[in-house]
Amino acid sequence: MLGLIFLKYVCDAFDEHRNKLAKELAEDGVPDDRIGDFVEDRDQYTNAHVFWVPEAARWSWIAANAKSQGVGKLLDEAMDTVMRENAALTGVLPKVFNRHEVDQQRVAELFDLITDARFGGTEDKLAQDVLGEVYEYVLGNFARAEGKKGGEFYTPRSVVRLIVEILEPNKGRVYDPACGSGGMLVQASKFIEAHGGRGHKSDIAVYGQELNERTWRLAKMNLAIHGIDGNLAARWGDTLADDMHPDLKADFVMANPPFNINDWARDESDVRWRYGVPPRNNANFAWLQHAVSKLAGRGTAAVVLANGSRSAPRVEAEIRQAMVEADLVACMVALPPQLFRTTQIPACLCFLTKDKSPGRETPGRPARQNPFHRRPRNGRDG
Structure with a gap:
């Protein structure tokens, strides 16, 4: 269709x-x-x-x-x-x-x-804009009709917009390791258009990877519809098993990976597991560490996670502690319940950054107060 x-x-x-x-x-x-x-x-x-x-x-x-x-x-x-x-x-x-x-x-x-x-199109709206709206409408309705399976390729638009508005991807490399139908990459481009005068969509280079062949095709069409020359790799594939952008260092990483995967391609020797080897029965912290491994020196990331990742026990707790002690976590955002139509699992957003220094200049922002800068609280480091 x-x-x-x-x-x-x-x-x-x-x-x-x-x-x-x-x-x-x-x-x-x-x-x-x-x-x-x-x-x-x-x-x-x-x-x-x-x-x-x-x-x-x-x-x-x-x-x-x-x-x-x-x-x-x-x-x-x-x-x-x-x-x-x-x-x-x-x-x-x-x-x-x-x-x-x-x-x-x-x-x-x-x-x-x-x-x-x-x-x-008309003078106010070109054919590209009209189809972009139609495409998003059909994808959204198809995701609802598909039920749980629809979550493989569609992230609620409000969640995507929140991530993009916080990260502000104005310039640089944008990467989504579980890109689905490409919604986050498209929204990054729309952010620039919505904030005229602060950049052009050609100022960002988008990269992505998707496991499902059909969904990969949808993403390629979605980017083409919106006039985005994206690099979604030459084919579809499992990011955790076969990273198709091995040398990429991104300024912005945005991802909504599948929650709580209990059967994934686990390799204990993988260099991405710098903060601990994720357990075989859950890939949540594999996705988080993959996001960190892709960040450039001043890069920032946002990853949608199941809410349970904030209090997961044993091995995951040790990885979480190591990431906190490495000062990678910028903030956590709890999302409202039943926001995802395709799953009842409560979700949250984890924002990561390698640089919390104040007033730094990042690819997406002019030199100004860093929103992820750690400010003193009650006389102590917050």
Whole structure:
């Protein structure tokens, strides 16, 4: 469904830019017989960061030929063509519409339904903005419909926004080791847009990794929809077992890893376990230590954790104590109950930083009072 909506957006955005080019050329006095050549020039689109869509992959062409050639066949061919012509989408779009187990009548009905929707923009809102809202709406509803499984790829928008507003990722490298459908990386870019004059979204470089193949594809589409050139690794994979960004040092780490994993790829010799080897039956402190291992010298991190991590016994308590004594913990934020629709487990946010010195200049902030600076309390170090 989202792949089909994405193709419709790509085609509408292409048509939007094509019409704009044609109008500008006509106003410049270019003859009608030459306008056609100009608007079919691939460079006119790639230079404007618009996906290039060959004629046989355009929605209007598919609609005109669907009955004679089969809508499922044309959609799969269109997906393949768009991925081949746009490197950022390689291996991302679904080619599932012409399978023998897929009801072609249903595909045709769905195609007709989406045909009536226009993602073309107005002066106030471009096609990209419209689809971004549609995409988030569909993801949110799908997460609710999927129940617990939906939590694999969707973090409540309010939680994502809270993390981003506290970290203020204005500039530098942003990393999400369990990126799901890419919501935190997208919100980081939106933060810059919402605080105009304090940076441009090209000032941040986003990195991520995701275990689930389908969710990885959703994330790639999500970043593409929002015009973000992100590095989500060449494929999907387990971050704790196979870190695909081994040399990355990030200025901001944001993560909502799965809670309380009791069956994970535990390697006692892993250099990330600097503060203690996490227990086999719970990966919470593996995720925390992975986040620390990815921080640049002045980096900050926010990790969503099950509330029980604050008082977990035995081995986890020793790791927690070692991290506190290393002065890595900036603060903990308890989240309201039942905030996550996909799990009833109470959650909290753990903010980490390697530098609590006052007035430091960080990638995301001008030199000013560090919000994580430890201030004296009652005459003692707070």
